[in-house]
Amino acid sequence: MTTADIPAEARDHQRMMGMVTGYWVTQIVRAAALYNLADHLASGTNTPEAIADAESTDPDATRRLLRTCASLGLMTSQDGVHFTGTSLLGTLRKDAPNSLHHFAVSQSAPGHWLPWGRFPEAVRTGEHQVTAAHADASIFDYFARRPEEASLFTESMTNLSVAAAGDIAAVLDTEGVKLALDVGGAAGHVVRAMMKADPELHGGVLDLPHIVPAAAEAARADGMAERFTVVGGDFFEEVPPADLYVLKYILHDWDDDSCVRILKNCASSLLEGGRVVVVDHLVGAVGEPGLAPLMDMNMLGMTGGRERETAEFDALFAAAGLRRVKVSTAGAFAVIEAVPAA
Numbered sequence: 001m002t003t004a005d006i007p008a009e010a011r012d013h014q015r016m017m018g019m020v021t022g023y024w025v026t027q028i029v030r031a032a033a034l035y036n037l038a039d040h041l042a043s044g045t046n047t048p049e050a051i052a053d054a055e056s057t058d059p060d061a062t063r064r065l066l067r068t069c070a071s072l073g074l075m076t077s078q079d080g081v082h083f084t085g086t087s088l089l090g091t092l093r094k095d096a097p098n099s100l101h102h103f104a105v106s107q108s109a110p111g112h113w114l115p116w117g118r119f120p121e122a123v124r125t126g127e128h129q130v131t132a133a134h135a136d137a138s139i140f141d142y143f144a145r146r147p148e149e150a151s152l153f154t155e156s157m158t159n160l161s162v163a164a165a166g167d168i169a170a171v172l173d174t175e176g177v178k179l180a181l182d183v184g185g186a187a188g189h190v191v192r193a194m195m196k197a198d199p200e201l202h203g204g205v206l207d208l209p210h211i212v213p214a215a216a217e218a219a220r221a222d223g224m225a226e227r228f229t230v231v232g233g234d235f236f237e238e239v240p241p242a243d244l245y246v247l248k249y250i251l252h253d254w255d256d257d258s259c260v261r262i263l264k265n266c267a268s269s270l271l272e273g274g275r276v277v278v279v280d281h282l283v284g285a286v287g288e289p290g291l292a293p294l295m296d297m298n299m300l301g302m303t304g305g306r307e308r309e310t311a312e313f314d315a316l317f318a319a320a321g322l323r324r325v326k327v328s329t330a331g332a333f334a335v336i337e338a339v340p341a342a
């Protein structure tokens with residue numbers, strides 16, 4: 001019997017069961033990542049007992065976890081004792097080129113998990129649920145009090161940025177640019193990719209003071225420390241002068257008024273001939289599949305921000321004294337360039 005032979009009603013039932021129990025899978029994947037199943041299986045630690053021993057987990061629960069992971073396509077086993085990771089599980093290896101290890105752990109950790117448990121409240125009130133779940137004004141305040149989860153989140157941003165950074169750098173012309181600043185840049189993947197593509201370019205990261213050491217360390221590891229500056233600060237207060245600002249996954253975190261404040265700070269410090277570059281997902285036509293509509297729900301529950309359509313970005317630019325001059329595509333991202341309106 002193939003999927004096509006299953007009556008439509010039964011298929012819908014199956015599909016809805018998958019959606020309803022999706023959060024079970026999220027936490028199964030979290031456990032798989034936390035207990036390094038991908039790395040263990042790749043290095044030959046391939047029985048539940050050996051993994052339980054290495055990770056100090058319960059042997060029977062670990063055996064059941066591996067059996068379930070096998071039924072999810074994450075691993076195979078001929079004898080039910082020895083397991084082999086699939087390429088799907090391989091995406092959770094810490095050293096995989098586009099690893100999702102930290103993203104898997106961070107998205108399912110309490111910072112995100114508990115507000116998501118209150119998601120219907122976000123829809124009822126239009127308010128993010130971080131304050132109700134954690135008594136913090138924002139997810140960034142939550143992270144400021146929890147350095148370990150904050151650095152996990154930065155690593156998870158790295159997971160999403162590493163793959164995209166080269167594509168974003170490739171569509172940005174840095175000819176004549178003196179300083180490119182990654183605003184809210186976390187580990188600065190985008191600006192470092194731009195600096196790798198253009199060996200003359202000086203770059204830097206502005207982010208919260210407890211975040212920027214990761215960017216400085218990454219630039220040192222890249223051998224670019226001499227061309228790289230970090231600024232621990234607050235983009236709502238002030239943005240240091242530069243002639244190219246990159247804001248990747250920044251505006252989607254904030255409501256319109258907050259976005260205008262950030263953009264105005266960029267516009268007022270922008271050096272002659274400079275540009276502001278916004279990198280976010282663009283919301284397409286209603287019903288278009290993809291990450292943008294889901295990420296929009298993540299922003300609704302987690303930040304009070306939103307994913308936007310082109311016209312909505314234009315309104316933000318206009319309110320900040322900027323105008324859009326170019327839109328390029330870099331993988332799942334839109335790279336939107338704006339210059340002073342006048």
Ligand SMILES: C[S@@+](CC[C@H](N)C(=O)[O-])C[C@H]1O[C@@H](n2cnc3c(N)ncnc32)[C@H](O)[C@@H]1O
Pocket residue numbers: 140157158161183184185186187206207208211233234235236247248249250253
């Ligand atoms: C969603 S992350 C995006 C990180 C990075 N641009 C990327 O795409 O990988 C948002 C970033 O904004 C930073 N941030 C939040 N509030 C900030 C503020 N008031 N001033 C500067 N940075 C801030 C966070 O620390 C975090 O690194």
